[in-house]
Amino acid sequence: MKNAFIYLILAATTIPLSSCTTTSDGFRRQSQSITARSGVRTLVAKNWHIDDDCRHIDYPAIDIVEQPKHGRLEIVHEPLFPKLVGKVSKCETTKVNGVVGYYTADKGYTGSDRLVIRSPYEEGKTEEGVLSVTVVK
Template structure:
């Protein structure tokens, strides 16, 4: 397997594990959709991406940005340790904590209802993925 294909799999390994549906948007970008529930005002992890080397150390941070912001909350993007599921040559990295890029959603305090966020993640290999989170905010 060439370097490009291996690294492409790594970029989406962790976030795909959190997702329930994969489609392609009008721009040809793979889009991973998930539905989550959170308590109003609480912080919810909506997406995480780790890119590792063969020795399971971080290779680089994925770039994440909000392309469709929530109407009833905010998104914070941070670098922190994450635990991932990896496949193929990288399956030995599964369960190990590595540095990654993580997106968190927090609703406006007191808001109850539905919200939606679209995050775009890209790697230094040129791989781009969108992560759509439909969020049900409860009391």
């Protein structure tokens, strides 16, 4: 069987990585900060599981570890372009089935929020994403 790609991308928009910690037991924690508009659905994570020929294998799990306090996090299955951070892949231009996370702050809320999600990123490895959100009007 060909190698498969599984990736979690927090703040899938062009937000720089603020910190990443990897342990020897295959657990990685990634922290990022983003700005979101109050009441506006914002892409915060995407994950896919495809083979080397860009074919869908399955829908990887994205588990919500901590729900946001001032909004909601929705996890949906939808087609996406599998962008690999820092790597070029022939699959970047092929839409594949994946799992996407969207954060929506409560309408009218401004201030800070936080959410934590967990997902596999390679065979037998897990990544936890901590997302700090600044909500603006």
